[in-house]
Each structure stands twice: as structure tokens, then as C-alpha cells.
Amino acid sequence: MSGSFLPKPFSHAYEIDPKFSKSAVYFSCEFAIDQIFKIYSGGLGFLAGSHMRSAAALRQNLCGIGMLWTYGYYDQARGEEREMAVQFRKKQYAFLQDTGIKFQVPVHGHPVWVKAMFLPGDIFGTVPMFFLTTDLEENDHLSRAITHRLYDNDPLRRIAQYIILGAGGARLLEELGVDPEVWHLNEAHGLSAAFRVFERTGSVDEVKKRFVFTTHTPEEAGNEKHDFKLLHDFTFFGNTPMDTVRGITGIDGEVFNHSLAALRLSHLSNAVSKLHGDVSRKMWEHYPNICPITHVTNAQNARFWKDKGIEGSRLEGDIETLKTRKRELKAQLFQTVANQTGKLFNPDALTIVWARRFAGYKRPDLITRDIRLFRSLVNNNERPVQIIWAGKPYP
Known part of the structure; x- marks a missing residue:
């Protein structure tokens, strides 16, 4: 279609809105596009x-680059004693198209073959998207395993994954013959792309002109760090010498802070809520030469996530139909709960659900910290309250 910065046959399936004609690429380690495409965790x-769905709805000139995880995050199951069981099952996706594009990316000085698969926008209503895999016959086992598991427990493999996403994604754009005006990093996982651009342009200003950065982590200690020399030995910085990396990132010492480097190699960053923006600016205020940190409140694509029955009733002001539909959906949820736990929940009771990736910093126990208040809630027969905890911890 007219206005797409991507070459055929990968161009956008819609006419680009002139308001969003600026070309952009979005790097992310994971994308939750649809439940059947299991390349996400949280x-x-x-x-x-x-973001990919909404960008398509707005007819933006944007594409996504991610990773094709052979085994996804993991499949959560139950063992014989109903304990959580972790299963890694190989995934296959017939809806992805082979681009025919293969190239090599150095990882720890070793050339690793990378193939790009393509997701046309009309499959799930997204912008055009590319997914990188190293699980190829041309590679040895270690290289193939780089794209096996999302957020692999092996810290060295995680570094290799970030190289494939960032430097590999940048290399893909070179293969496509495009250089988008905006390079958007969703967290700093794809940061190695910035060093690829620096090598190509020889200018840190050219890097900053292109890059923007979304930061998610509300605690400085939670931002990913690695040994500087280890990253250099892993070819994370490409062919850029360590002294040059120190110069353009302003990071001295033995530890490389990925988020700090992203803040210094971008011209703009955003936090994911107003409060998070305040926290982030305060958290990084003692570090010089970082880009401005604004905020864009996290949201989800309404067209995909809203139930049509509930939304229609809400717009018409039909409260009774809305309540009936909500009760139907609760009953469906409680069937799933009963199937997994053997517990029957009341669809007419107020139900509080905590369902997230299970990690301590997400505070799943928050509602129990005032134990007397908690007991008064769950033991109130006149106004019954029932609570569901659900989550997926690190394997």
C-alpha cells in the first residue's frame, strides 16, 4: 500500500495515515498478540x-521485530500430586511465512545463522511483524538453543538472545534495505541494535536521533546489568571497542547497566504510567546525560479485549443485560477454576482475582497483609467475597 516504508511483499496492508507517516520499528523480546501465538510471558x-494491534488500527507506518521462541515461555501443567509442572513443548505456527532472509550475527565471536519469519498484518490485525530464529540446521546446538526459551535461566544465553533481537533485528532491516526514522526499544533487551547503528553511521548523534526507549522497571536495582568485559567478549557491542562504548554511554567501571545506556543513547524515553514517570525521573535524576523521561500510561487494545455484549449493554445503558452477560462470563471462568482446583465458586458473589506472572515484586500477598481486614472480607456472610489467585512463576 502507498506510504509503507517496507518493501513488497512485506508492506502494510493499509494506506498509511498521513498523520503517522514517520517510519518506525518496535523491538520487543515478547509480543502477546493472540493466545495461540505463545511467544510471551507477561x-x-x-x-x-x-501496541501492534492499535498501530494497525491507526494505520501507522510501523513494524515489529521480535523473537520466534521454539518452546515459548513454558507450558504450565499439574503433576500427579497437583503440584505445578513445567513442560517445554515445541511450537509450530503455520500462519508464519518464511521471508527467505537469512544472515549471520556474531555471538561470542562465533557466526550464528538467523532466519526471519514474517507475520502478515491481516492474520491478527497487527502491523507487519518479523520474528527471528536461530533454531536452524546450519547452527550447532548452542546456537540453535538461543531462541528456544523466552527468558532462559542461563544468563549467558540471555545475553545471546539480546544480541539476536537487537543486532539481529538491525541486520534484518539492512537486509530489507530500510532505515526507519524511529527505533523503539520496549525495555533494553534490544539495545545491541544501537551499537549496530553506531558502527554503520559512526555517529552517536545519529543513534540518539533514531532511538526511543520504554522503561518498565520501577527499581534501579531491578534493571539488568552485566559484566562489561563479558558483554564485550560476547560481541554484544559488535565491533565497537570497549573504550568507545564507555565513551558513548558514559558508563565506567566493570558493570554495564543496560537501561542507563538506553537512556543515554535515546533522545526520548517513556515510563508506563504517570506515577511510574515520577518514580523513574527520581530514580535516574542523579545520572547525567540521560534523555528526558515522559510517560505514556499502559493500555490494552479495546477492540480486541472488550466483550461485545458487555460493551454494547454499557453504551445502551442496559444494566440488567450487562449484569446477565457478566454473570455468564464469570460462570465460564469458574468452570475453568473448578476443573483445575475442584472448588466451586458462586457467580453471584463479589470475586477478586489476582492473575499475573507470579513474582514477589508483584505482591500477590498484598490483600492479606492486613490479616484482620482480610478475614473480615472472606468471612462476611451477608456480603460474601471470594478470591482467586492465579499466576505463572519463573520455571
Whole structure:
């Protein structure tokens, strides 16, 4: 279609809106586009997936680059004693198209073959998207395993994954013959792309002109860090010498802070809520030469996530129909709960659900910290309250 910065046959399936004609690429380690496409783990992916849907609805000149995880995050099951069981099952996606594009990316000085698969926008209503895999016959086992598991527990493999996403994504754009005006990093996982651009342009100003950065982590200690020399030995910085990396990122010492480097190599960053913006600006205020940090509140694509029955009733002011539809959906949820736990929930009772990726910093126990208040809630027979905890921890 007219206005797309991507070459055929990968161009956008819609006419680009002139308001959004600026070309952009969005790097993310995970995308929650649809439940059948299991390349995500949590909120970072849901934000990215909805971003791809909304960008298409707005007819933006944007594409996405992610990773094709052979085994996804993992499949959560139950063992014989109903304990959580972790299963890694190989995934296959017939809706992805082979681009025919293969190239090599150095990882720890070793050339690794990378193939790009393509997701046309009309499959799930997204912008055009590319997914990178190293699980190829041309590679040895270690290289193939780079794109096996999302957020692999092996820290060295995680570094390799970030190289494939960032430097590999940048290399893909070179293969496509495009250089988008905006390079958007959803967290700093794809940061190695910035060093690829620096090598190509020889100018840190050219890097900053292109890059923007979404930061998610509300605690400085939670931002990913690695040994500087380890990253250099892994070819994370490409062919850029360590002294040059220190010069353009302003990071001295032995530890490389990925988020700090992203803040210094971008011209703009955004937090994911107004409060998070305040927290982030305060968290980084003691570090010089970082880009401005604004905020864009996290959201989800309404067209995909809203139930049509509930939304229609809401717009018509039909409260009774809305309540009936909500009760139907609760009953469906409670069937799933009963199937997994053997517990029957009351669809007419107020139900509080905590359902997230299970991690301590997400505070799943928050509602129980005032134990007397908690007991008064769950033991009130006149106004019954029932609570569901659900989550997926790191395997």
C-alpha cells in the first residue's frame, strides 16, 4: 500500500495515515498478540501486542521485530500430586511465512545463522511483524538453543538472545534495505541494535536521533546489568571497542547497566504510567546525560479485549443485560477454576482475582497483609467475597 516504508511483499496492508507517516520499528523480546501465538510471558508482552494491534488500527507506518521462541515461555501443567509442572513443548505456527532472509550475527565471536519469519498484518490485525530464529540446521546446538526459551535461566544465553533481537533485528532491516526514522526499544533487551547503528553511521548523534526507549522497571536495582568485559567478549557491542562504548554511554567501571545506556543513547524515553514517570525521573535524576523521561500510561487494545455484549449493554445503558452477560462470563471462568482446583465458586458473589506472572515484586500477598481486614472480607456472610489467585512463576 502507498506510504509503507517496507518493501513488497512485506508492506502494510493499509494506506498509511498521513498523520503517522514517520517510519518506525518496535523491538520487543515478547509480543502477546493472540493466545495461540505463545511467544510471551507477561505484561511486557501484552503491552507490545496491543501496541501492534492499535498501530494497525491507526494505520501507522510501523513494524515489529521480535523473537520466534521454539518452546515459548513454558507450558504450565499439574503433576500427579497437583503440584505445578513445567513442560517445554515445541511450537509450530503455520500462519508464519518464511521471508527467505537469512544472515549471520556474531555471538561470542562465533557466526550464528538467523532466519526471519514474517507475520502478515491481516492474520491478527497487527502491523507487519518479523520474528527471528536461530533454531536452524546450519547452527550447532548452542546456537540453535538461543531462541528456544523466552527468558532462559542461563544468563549467558540471555545475553545471546539480546544480541539476536537487537543486532539481529538491525541486520534484518539492512537486509530489507530500510532505515526507519524511529527505533523503539520496549525495555533494553534490544539495545545491541544501537551499537549496530553506531558502527554503520559512526555517529552517536545519529543513534540518539533514531532511538526511543520504554522503561518498565520501577527499581534501579531491578534493571539488568552485566559484566562489561563479558558483554564485550560476547560481541554484544559488535565491533565497537570497549573504550568507545564507555565513551558513548558514559558508563565506567566493570558493570554495564543496560537501561542507563538506553537512556543515554535515546533522545526520548517513556515510563508506563504517570506515577511510574515520577518514580523513574527520581530514580535516574542523579545520572547525567540521560534523555528526558515522559510517560505514556499502559493500555490494552479495546477492540480486541472488550466483550461485545458487555460493551454494547454499557453504551445502551442496559444494566440488567450487562449484569446477565457478566454473570455468564464469570460462570465460564469458574468452570475453568473448578476443573483445575475442584472448588466451586458462586457467580453471584463479589470475586477478586489476582492473575499475573507470579513474582514477589508483584505482591500477590498484598490483600492479606492486613490479616484482620482480610478475614473480615472472606468471612462476611451477608456480603460474601471470594478470591482467586492465579499466576505463572519463573520455571
